[in-house]
Amino acid sequence: MNKVELLYKLQGIDDRIKEVERKLESVSNLKEVGVREEDLFKREEALGEGELKLKELKKRAKDIEFEDDLLLRKEKDYKEQLYSGEIGNPKELEKLQDKLRKVSENKGEVEEKLLELMMEIEEGEGKLSEGEDELNKIREKVKELKREEEFRKDQYKEELEELKRDKEEVKRLLEDGLISKYNDLYRRKSYKAVAKLEDGYCMGCRISLPFNLVREVKEADEMVLCDNCGRMLYYKG
Ligand SMILES: [Zn+2]
Known part of the structure; x- marks a missing residue:
């Protein structure tokens, strides 16, 4: 190979180095990662709010259960009094029956409320778990995008190393x-x-x-x- 030919070869290597360096610089999933991370952030926030709401609902359910328990005991108490045969006075009996009816009614309302609340909690938990799944998918995608970017960068870096070695070899043959x-x-x-x-x-x-x-x-x-x-x-x- 004469000198001009060697220089021509050197030029080819330099051209490729320039190209690979440009490619290395432009490899970036940053924008895509950014969009997904923003989405992730919003979803995490919404999920946090959902969790808080669920906690509140559960607390309310507990309060209502307690109320229900109280009414149940009252109802039992009134029934015991009513069927004990200890109360002979018709007016008092009537009063007791009235109390029992009211307590039973109240209990029914409370239990209906509780049932509604339980359904709401169940729905909330379902949504929360769906949301978590979605979050995990996005997190995986972000990881994948970052991995892919690294992989491509590594490839270009490797090629650059190789080109630089070739260049040195050619340069050794020239003054x-x-x-x-x-x-x-x-x-x-x-x-x-x-x-x-x-x-x-x-x-x-x-x-x-x-x-x-x-x-x-x-x-x-x-x-x-x-x-x-x-x-x-x-x-x-
Ligand atoms: Zn010319």
Whole structure:
């Protein structure tokens, strides 16, 4: 491989390095992760509120159960008094019967309320568990997105390492002076320091080159620059 060919190869590696570096920079699931994390936050908040409400409902249910228990005891007490045969006075009996009826009515209402509350609690618990499942799914997705991003970054990093090793290998075969000349041109000439010569044209500036110059490129072992753009000319024979 002559020097121009080596420089052409170096340019190919540099191009790929530039491309991979750009890709590495643009690999990001950050936006998608952000959207999902925001959703997660809102859901967590709603779930927290749901839990609080459920706690309140359970406390209310407990209070009502206590009330129900009290009424049950009262009812039992009145019944015992009524059927003990100890009360002979009809007026007192009537009063007791009235009390018993009211307590039983009250108990019925309280139990109905309790039943409604229990149903509400059951529904709330169902929603809460659904919400937890949904949260876990989103958490998994966020993890997956982060993992995938890392994986892709690692791949690009690996490729970069490989390219840099290749570059060093090529550079070892070239003199420092030539490399700095190439680097300077690469920067100044829109990342094209070495241009191919094709059908008498410089592919860097697309100008037809004089016959003498073309022959020089094809035959000379020395570096030949394009008259017009100053790039190093490479002819693949
Ligand atoms: Zn040119």
